Amino acid sequence: MTTMLSTQGLDKRFGGLHVTRAVTLQLHAGDRAALIGPNGAGKTTLVNLISGVLAPSTGSVWLAGEDVTRRLQSQRVRAGLARTFQITTLAPRLAVQRQIELALFEREGLTGRAWRSIDAYPSLAEEARGLLRAFGLGEHAGLATERLSYGEQRLVEMVLAMALRPRVLLLDEPMAGVPQEEGARLLAALDSLPQELAVLIIEHDMDLVFRFARRIIVMADGAVLADGLPEVIRNDPAVRTAYLGH
Ligand SMILES: Nc1ncnc2c1ncn2[C@@H]1O[C@H](COP(=O)(O)OP(=O)(O)O)[C@@H](O)[C@H]1O
Numbered sequence: 729m730t731t732m733l734s735t736q737g738l739d740k741r742f743g744g745l746h747v748t749r750a751v752t753l754q755l756h757a758g759d760r761a762a763l764i765g766p767n768g769a770g771k772t773t774l775v776n777l778i779s780g781v782l783a784p785s786t787g788s789v790w791l792a793g794e795d796v797t798r799r800l801q802s803q804r805v806r807a808g809l810a811r812t813f814q815i816t817t818l819a820p821r822l823a824v825q826r827q828i829e830l831a832l833f834e835r836e837g838l839t840g841r842a843w844r845s846i847d848a849y850p851s852l853a854e855e856a857r858g859l860l861r862a863f864g865l866g867e868h869a870g871l872a873t874e875r876l877s878y879g880e881q882r883l884v885e886m887v888l889a890m891a892l893r894p895r896v897l898l899l900d901e902p903m904a905g906v907p908q909e910e911g912a913r914l915l916a917a918l919d920s921l922p923q924e925l926a927v928l929i930i931e932h933d934m935d936l937v938f939r940f941a942r943r944i945i946v947m948a949d950g951a952v953l954a955d956g957l958p959e960v961i962r963n964d965p966a967v968r969t970a971y972l973g974h
């Protein structure tokens with residue numbers, strides 16, 4: 729198993745509030761892991777520490793064997809880490825296709841070249857179209873993002889993350905707010921992610937967690953309470969207590 733991501737003793741304090749406690753975990757190529765835990769357990773904070781939105785109080789983050797603890801978010805992206813946010817971060821007026829093209833432009837390190845427009849790179853437009861088709865959004869390419877349904881917008885976010893050609897993908901509640909009838913499309917998109925990608929999904933819907941995950945990591949009060957196969961987690965008394973306590 730190739731370790732793609734690891735954290736070593738990650739700790740985060742906000743003033744007197746200790747929200748991440750000695751979190752040490754690894755994600756391997758091909759992992760399908762779900763990160764679960766009650767609200768306020770520290771799941772989003774952990775993703776923020778891994779992706780570089782936040783700096784840890786102590787501890788370190790490693791990507792493909794390299795210490796990235798002091799690296800910027802953009803440098804971590806270049807090292808193979810992509811994430812989506814719990815709250816949607818798309819530009820509402822921008823055409824979906826354009827949004828993806830911009831991500832590809834950035835990935836290729838072309839953003840400094842203001843003197844050449846994206847349109848000078850037809851291969852990027854073609855790649856953007858291909859990505860949108862792969863996620864079932866081909867016919868929406870020309871629409872402003874705000875015209876898409878909420879579930880489709882969450883799919884666009886996944887496309888944006890995948891446009892970065894990540895080796896590790898962190899998804900923070902991609903299903904939150906998505907109406908049930910759109911859930912199947914998101915699940916299909918999750919199922920179609922490249923096999924070798926390491927995926928960590930934060931999700932509250934236990935049906936989805938047990939359908940998607942081959943590994944479940946449980947957080948409570950900032951610490952990892954359990955980490956293992958879904959069948960084992962399902963029957964873990966400590967996990968049940970942590971959930972019933974809330
Ligand atoms: N920027 C911040 N400043 C202070 N406290 C924060 C900040 N971000 C998160 N917290 C606190 O950290 C704890 C964990 O939050 P969070 O990581 O969002 O949990 P989860 O995603 O599991 O619901 C909560 O008590 C939250 O209020």
Ligand SMILES: [Mg+2]
Nearest residue numbers: 771772773814
């Ligand atoms: Mg959260």
